[in-house]
Amino acid sequence: MSDPKKSPDPDQLRAEIEQTRAELGETVEALAAKTDVKARVREEVATAKDRVAQAASTAGDRIAGAANTAGDRIAGAANTVAEKTEPARQQIVETATSPQVRRALPPTGLAVAGALAVIGIILIIRGRRA
Structure with a gap:
């Protein structure tokens, strides 16, 4: 600052006052930002929402990929079970429609079928x- 014995120059005092005001304004803004808990919480919540x-x-x-697989x-x-059981199914149809089965006792034919x-059901389940 200036020497107290001399009277200060008004222009110099004005310049010092303006500089002090600017520094004080920056300090107040920084403190306000730190104490604005709502704004800080909003930012954290928005970040957390984005992550979630x-x-x-x-x-x-x-999950969609696993479901498709x-x-x-x-x-x-x-398809594999259907392919493997097709010969057995055909054999059942042929056996059920053959004249020998028609002449056999009905319970025996039903038991075989x-x-x-x-x-066939066991193969499908496996x-x-x-």
């Missing part, structure tokens, strides 16, 4: 589990 939304989107994409595997297994049906 992105994680949910990623999880949804992964599982569906493809199930369809493939069903039931046994073949059970075997194919789904694999």
